[in-house]
Amino acid sequence: MIGHIMTSPGEPTAARVPAAAAARHTGGEPLVLLMSSNGAGMGHLTRLLAFGVRLGAGVGRYVVSMSQAVPVVAQYGYRYEYLPSAGALGMAASSWQPLFEERLVETIGRVRPDVVVFDGTHPYAGIDVARSAHPGARWVWSRRGMWKAGLNADQLEKARWFDAVIEPGDLAAAYDRGASATAPARRVGPVTLCDPAETVPREEARAALGLPADGPIGLVSLGAGNINDTSGDVGAAAAGLRAAGCGVAVTQVEIASASSTGGVHAVRAYPLARYYSAFDVVIAAAGYNSFHELLRGGVPSLFVPNRSTALDDQEARAAFAADRGWALTLPHLTAATVEDAVGTLLADGRAMAARAVAADPGNGAGDAAALLRELAGAS
């Protein structure tokens, strides 16, 4: 069972981005190049899209990404290029860096953006070279916080490569013990691609995702895993949901098709946040985007922090939400603990998430986009 839909928030694509605006300077309007590093999931790309869709009329957008998910930006009418990461190539960092630098210099020279926004926690060597080679552009570092304590502090010095640093806010910022927490930056509210107003009604969401119209359904979004192995998180989540009387949906087709019992729904949509109303509970990692999309959307959530991230302190983020009574968190899952947690969330989850909604200062993507427009010289 696979439901697959690709949609974009806001206005229809054709109205939002004239075709000429996505290409370089053919219309003479300012151009913002959105550049994402590669990471787990689509966080970097999604944050950049959150800025892009709010840039408004009269500004062109162009995307350069190290994520192989980059074709999703085409649904917004943006042109894109792919720059492979060292990880995707299996290449040593010392061999990849000159490739990155050469490619970036060529791309910036050809596209000639007015503003370049880099979203990532590790600005790669070569950005400084590209900037020197093409001094006409203004450079912005979009740098989310919640770094693991004691890590990556040496990267902060690279703020000097940029004209501005934007820090997308974090609802859990009070638990941020990372090196970036006190570093200078233009801090905006938590950034999500979708606003709650864009969430489609539950019935419509269920239909769009190919889910049954009736009955509670829980979504498991924990990355790779064996759904038949209840000693692992994915399998335990599925077993616990079933025990609590919920249907099971997952975000990866491979996981659903591997189910020995069947009846697991694979849902694919981008951005999925628009369809969270389809679910009664979501079991997810506590990455920046999922965390804020779920809480901002008022979705009953069980966070299972991914502790194998290089830098993102998901444990702190999940702990904050649990301590505030916004959501539940578990470090590991068993069928029994999931059944118990899902029971709690089915009963109280909406009220819990509502507390997070009440504490939400609003989407910071608009403020960030306003800064980018200003730097681009857009009227």
Next chain:
Amino acid sequence: MSAAPKWLQGVARTVRNSPRLTSATETVFGRLQGNRTVVDVATRVFGFDLAVPIVFLRAGRALAGMAEVERLPVVLVNAAGMPGDRLTGLLEDLEALQRRTRGFRPVLLLDTPAFAEVRAYDWPMELVVPAADWSFATDWDDYLADRVAMMVARYRAWIVVSARTGTMEADGCRILGRLEHYRPWEARKV
């Protein structure tokens, strides 16, 4: 590929992030690389046969478990502009050739974002802007040629095989096939 020990990663990071140390390191390494005796000793000690450059790169699922794949020639398969309906056949042919010869590692150049299809074979790929979408001041053919040149340099490609029509050109395909027998990278210096 085994990861470097943490202390070595830390040293490398420190050097990379310090312009002064980076400059000093480049000077030292440059002098070592320019010293015929040092290079000769290193070649013998590490068993390098410079007929094929050693490059760490994804090798493909067909070579899973094969030792020292970093010694295999890297082959750039330029499929930019190929008809989309020929991709599946090209990938199948390429894997069959790689599986038979166990003698090369392809890097694909495409103009369509067939990431999932190529990822299934565990090969690296690059993407160029399609000619139909080209709106820049420079000539698209020059852009493509520049990209091929960059890839040859950065991946240290041993040969470029064109597959722009949807099938690998005959001469290139024949050369790849001969790598089943001609294997200079397996020669040892010590």
